[in-house]
Amino acid sequence: MSLIVQKYGGTSVGDAERIRNVARRVASTKEQGHEVVVTVSAMGKATDELVDLARSVTAQPDPREMDVLLSTGELVSSALLSMALRDLGVLSVSLTGQQAGIRTDATHGKARISQIDTGRMQQELDDGKVVIVAGFQGITDEMNVSTLGRGGSDTTAVALAAALEAERCEVYTDVEGIYTADPRVVPDAVKLAEISYEEMLELASYGAKMHPRSIELAAVYGVPVLVASSLVDAPGTLIHGGAEMEVRNKVAGVAYDTNVAKVTLLGVADRPGIAATIFEPLAEVGISVDTIVQNASVDRLTDLTFTVARSDLTRALGVVRDIAKDAGAREVASSDNMAKVSIVGTGMQNAPGYASRMFRALFDAGINIEMITTSEIRITCLVSEDQVKDATRALHRAFELETE
Amino acid sequence: MSLIVQKYGGTSVGDAERIRNVARRVASTKEQGHEVVVTVSAMGKATDELVDLARSVTAQPDPREMDVLLSTGELVSSALLSMALRDLGVLSVSLTGQQAGIRTDATHGKARISQIDTGRMQQELDDGKVVIVAGFQGITDEMNVSTLGRGGSDTTAVALAAALEAERCEVYTDVEGIYTADPRVVPDAVKLAEISYEEMLELASYGAKMHPRSIELAAVYGVPVLVASSLVDAPGTLIHGGAEMEVRNKVAGVAYDTNVAKVTLLGVADRPGIAATIFEPLAEVGISVDTIVQNASVDRLTDLTFTVARSDLTRALGVVRDIAKDAGAREVASSDNMAKVSIVGTGMQNAPGYASRMFRALFDAGINIEMITTSEIRITCLVSEDQVKDATRALHRAFELETE
Numbered sequence: 001m002s003l004i005v006q007k008y009g010g011t012s013v014g015d016a017e018r019i020r021n022v023a024r025r026v027a028s029t030k031e032q033g034h035e036v037v038v039t040v041s042a043m044g045k046a047t048d049e050l051v052d053l054a055r056s057v058t059a060q061p062d063p064r065e066m067d068v069l070l071s072t073g074e075l076v077s078s079a080l081l082s083m084a085l086r087d088l089g090v091l092s093v094s095l096t097g098q099q100a101g102i103r104t105d106a107t108h109g110k111a112r113i114s115q116i117d118t119g120r121m122q123q124e125l126d127d128g129k130v131v132i133v134a135g136f137q138g139i140t141d142e143m144n145v146s147t148l149g150r151g152g153s154d155t156t157a158v159a160l161a162a163a164l165e166a167e168r169c170e171v172y173t174d175v176e177g178i179y180t181a182d183p184r185v186v187p188d189a190v191k192l193a194e195i196s197y198e199e200m201l202e203l204a205s206y207g208a209k210m211h212p213r214s215i216e217l218a219a220v221y222g223v224p225v226l227v228a229s230s231l232v233d234a235p236g237t238l239i240h241g242g243a244e245m246e247v248r249n250k251v252a253g254v255a256y257d258t259n260v261a262k263v264t265l266l267g268v269a270d271r272p273g274i275a276a277t278i279f280e281p282l283a284e285v286g287i288s289v290d291t292i293v294q295n296a297s298v299d300r301l302t303d304l305t306f307t308v309a310r311s312d313l314t315r316a317l318g319v320v321r322d323i324a325k326d327a328g329a330r331e332v333a334s335s336d337n338m339a340k341v342s343i344v345g346t347g348m349q350n351a352p353g354y355a356s357r358m359f360r361a362l363f364d365a366g367i368n369i370e371m372i373t374t375s376e377i378r379i380t381c382l383v384s385e386d387q388v389k390d391a392t393r394a395l396h397r398a399f400e401l402e403t404e
Numbered sequence: 405m406s407l408i409v410q411k412y413g414g415t416s417v418g419d420a421e422r423i424r425n426v427a428r429r430v431a432s433t434k435e436q437g438h439e440v441v442v443t444v445s446a447m448g449k450a451t452d453e454l455v456d457l458a459r460s461v462t463a464q465p466d467p468r469e470m471d472v473l474l475s476t477g478e479l480v481s482s483a484l485l486s487m488a489l490r491d492l493g494v495l496s497v498s499l500t501g502q503q504a505g506i507r508t509d510a511t512h513g514k515a516r517i518s519q520i521d522t523g524r525m526q527q528e529l530d531d532g533k534v535v536i537v538a539g540f541q542g543i544t545d546e547m548n549v550s551t552l553g554r555g556g557s558d559t560t561a562v563a564l565a566a567a568l569e570a571e572r573c574e575v576y577t578d579v580e581g582i583y584t585a586d587p588r589v590v591p592d593a594v595k596l597a598e599i600s601y602e603e604m605l606e607l608a609s610y611g612a613k614m615h616p617r618s619i620e621l622a623a624v625y626g627v628p629v630l631v632a633s634s635l636v637d638a639p640g641t642l643i644h645g646g647a648e649m650e651v652r653n654k655v656a657g658v659a660y661d662t663n664v665a666k667v668t669l670l671g672v673a674d675r676p677g678i679a680a681t682i683f684e685p686l687a688e689v690g691i692s693v694d695t696i697v698q699n700a701s702v703d704r705l706t707d708l709t710f711t712v713a714r715s716d717l718t719r720a721l722g723v724v725r726d727i728a729k730d731a732g733a734r735e736v737a738s739s740d741n742m743a744k745v746s747i748v749g750t751g752m753q754n755a756p757g758y759a760s761r762m763f764r765a766l767f768d769a770g771i772n773i774e775m776i777t778t779s780e781i782r783i784t785c786l787v788s789e790d791q792v793k794d795a796t797r798a799l800h801r802a803f804e805l806e807t808e
Contacts, residue, residue, distance in 0.1 A: 016457070016461045020461065050480070053420070054483075054487060057424065057488050057491070058490070058491040059491075062487050062490045064497070065486045066483070068479055068482070068498050068500075069483040071479075072476035072480055075472055075475075076454070076473055076476055079458075079472040082466065082472075083458060083462045083465045083466050083469045084461050086462075086466045087461070087462040087464070093468070094472050096472075096549075098502075099547060120547070143524070145500075
């Protein structure tokens with residue numbers, strides 16, 4: 001009997017009617033002859049409400065206690081789902097992260113799973129039950145409740161699938177799958193039947209519906225992940241690492257990200273170690289620097305531009321202005337209305353012509369490229385925020401993704 | 405260093421401001437040099453809201469899952485209280501029922517505590533922390549979450565005090581203590597400085613602020629319990645079993661209860677076993693019968709009257725009508741507008757005159773007594789509901805309780 005792990009997000013369990021709907025889906029999977037392990041997020045805005053509650057008590061909630069508090073959101077939804085399943089006559093049991101054997105490190109608020117003791121789950125499965133695991137949480141070696149932070153429930157689902165050697169992990173959400181571009185921006189965007197872990201990682205980094213962390217985990221353990229809608233019956237997108245992926249040799253999708261700000265140090269002395277001088281202090285205060293471009297040196301002076309998340313810009317400028325003098329910079333300029341647009345596809349690196357085709361399409365659409373970066377399977381252009389949706393549409397057309 | 409266990413009810417932790425207020429009280433107890441273990445109820449109406457949520461998913465929530473769901477209410481309040489304490493610079497840790505080592509039987513929804521493994525609590529206390537235990541919950545031998553049912557948090561508090569050999573258990577609520585009568589009915593009712601377990605048991609059965617179950621536990625383990633207000637600073641009432649109690653020889657208070665209905669079987673054949681014929685079927689459907697009075701037999705026929713909780717009357721009549729024929733009863737009569745008024749005091753049994761003084765006072769107030777029952781420390785009269793408050797005031801005056 002094959003085992004399937006299913007994950008339902010907060011929207012999918014947002015109220016009593018939706019929880020009953022999820023129960024019917026789980027029951028149907030069970031009827032098809034599978035063993036089923038389900039993990040759920042907290043209902044709708046429950047987590048936000050718990051955060052607000054903590055903030056109303058203290059400006060700086062203790063991280064350990066915050067985890068105890070936040071973990072209750074998933075306990076509620078998993079208990080309710082189990083009730084709904086039993087109402088349908090399906091044997092089920094809800095388990096806390098601890099009962100499910102999910103051990104984590106002690107980094108409260110963003111703990112990482114260290115191992116999963118599957119004993120209790122296996123025993124409940126052997127008893128013929130659907131096992132419902134509260135997502136997003138685990139237990140530390142000191143027997144304290146921990147939470148996994150952003151993308152936590154997706155990570156729980158993939159980790160359970162890996163530990164239980166499930167046939168597949170199914171992630172149900174409020175979208176029908178992974179598209180060649182954001183359908184709100186590109187009306188003729190097409191749902192992908194499949195995508196590689198690596199491509200999904202690049203897309204996820206730009207706002208697609210799964211956290212990169214859970215996809216990395218799926219890639220490491222080779223867990224196939226199906227992303228589909230909990231609200232409509234339609235085939236989703238299968239994320240996997242099949243060999244056929246490597247020869248696809250085609251753009252899989254166009255992604256964009258508007259959470260981008262740009263900082264430029266003008267007239268920096270071009271001497272060894274200058275990059276470290278600037279970027280180490282940023283790293284120390286926890287600011288991630290994304291794209292970095294350094295111009296060719298003129299008279300031993302250069303301009304150095306990098307991007308950060310828009311929400312980090314003010315803090316980044318505070319740090320950079322302090323060190324700009326030491327670096328001999330003439331001026332620090334910044335802009336917070338930038339965006340990134342990317343094409344993603346396995347095999348692009350080995351097939352020339354993608355980059356030039358991308359640049360040509362943007363030029364034809366009248367869009368100026370400020371910076372360019374590439375990875376093995378991605379080419380990203382920094383453009384003005386007000387042009388990024390046009391850019392996305394232009395690239396979707398140029399690479400004929402509507403015929404996917 | 406002496407250890408004190410404190411319990412705060414749902415009203416006392418009803419919002420962020422009240423939680424901060426409780427934190428200040430706990431901090432103050434800690435500053436006075438005590439070790440402190442705190443147990444809390446769920447915030448305000450949180451438990452009711454969780455019950456409503458379950459009912460919106462299914463008409464008959466599974467009891468095991470209901471316990472998982474309900475247990476989250478106390479997890480939330482205990483985590484918030486710990487945050488508030490840390491905000492005051494007081495080291496603290498919130499523990500789930502499981503982490504606090506509270507083992508129970510597997511009767512979900514009304515589990516009974518079987519033992520408490522104090523290891524984790526002791527270790528946290530040794531580390532100088534205030535230990536906050538989620539009330540109302542424990543863990544079964546099968547490692548499932550259980551809840552203790554009505555009066556659960558009070559029971560948690562007393563059980564913790566017994567297991568940790570605390571100096572005292574302090575129960576903070578929205579009243580200032582135990583009064584000689586309900587102050588809403590008797591304006592010159594007086595707060596008692598102390599009361600015996602037995603007296604408190606009788607008063608609690610009639611609606612005073614602690615569940616009888618927790619008082620029984622306190623009596624068995626000899627835990628002194630202070631009942632006081634969490635909102636005002638005033639001495640409360642100490643419930644204990646000191647030797648001086650036994651010779652008080654005085655009425656401690658007047659209690660009343662309006663949740664009373666009366667059922668009478670007229671013309672029952674007075675033969676052996678007739679009572680069992682009637683009361684066994686009631687017990688089988690879980691209806692508690694309170695006072696029972698059987699009239700002297702005339703012509704081998706008797707009238708049999710008993711009281712039940714008003715909410716049980718309809719069910720009780722359904723059962724009784726079925727068996728009335730077998731018992732040869734002429735008629736079944738009932739009344740749901742009855743009430744009980746009681747005087748409670750240690751040593752009454754050994755000092756004559758209390759009963760006659762009670763009956764005289766009620767007669768002088770023009771109140772008809774329908775039935776009478778007594779225990780070692782209590783005399784109860786069944787009266788019409790619309791006269792019970794007058795009866796309470798008359799008895800309070802007659803036994804000069806305003807001069808307590």
